[in-house]
Amino acid sequence: MKRLPAPATLLLLSLTACTHLGPVRQYQVLGNSPAVVQAAFNADAGKARVLMLVSPTCPVCLWGASRVSGELLKIEHGKDVGVFVVWVPRLGAKERNVSSATRVVATSWAQQYWDGNDLLGEQYRKVLGWREDAWDVYMLYGPKVRWTGPSPPTPDFFMHQTDQIGPWLDAAVFGSRVEQLSEEP
DSSP: OOOOOHHHHHHHHHHHHSSOOOOOOOOEEOOSOOHHHHHHHHHTTTSOEEEEEEOTTOHHHHHHHHHHHHHHHHSTTGGGSEEEEEEOOOTTOOGGGHHHHGGGOOOTTOEEEEOTTOHHHHHHHHHHTOSSOOOSEEEEEOTTOOOOSSSOOOOSEEEESSSSSSOBOOHHHHHHHHHHHHTOO
16 A cells, blocks of 8 residues: 655645645735735724734644634624635645645635745744744734734734634634624724
8 A cells, every 4th residue: 555755644644634625726926025915004004903824734723723713703703803814835835735735724705825935924033023934823903903014913813723822812812802803993
């Protein structure tokens, strides 16, 4: 019997562990600027927004993206929340890995991107005060936040699954924070 390579096995296991596998979703490729994400983020001003930086080849990231997006589906006003999923090149990830990873995001209205140059990972390292470029992080912004400069704004709340500073991801807690912010005027 043929064995799958270890990374392929981990990806397969993580995808099957996700409770919701939807269709493959479209995504945009970021070039040398995160301007398209910035424009979409600002277009959703007036509502709570979730921005995730995750790797399409990281089983833990896929689990986190699945759980966070699943929590958004449970919120009464979940569809009123802007969702941005930025896939980053960690654990050997390439653009070819993004299509299948988009299936774990349960929120069909999520805008998804491939950041092959890890532009946002580098920028969020500075924003969050981390030692390394950011990834496997789930950030929440209130309705009044705007992205006005070259760097993204500091999130109102975030959780992650790394060895960096900040709270460890608990999808239910994250979901309740989203619900609180989405109900603000």
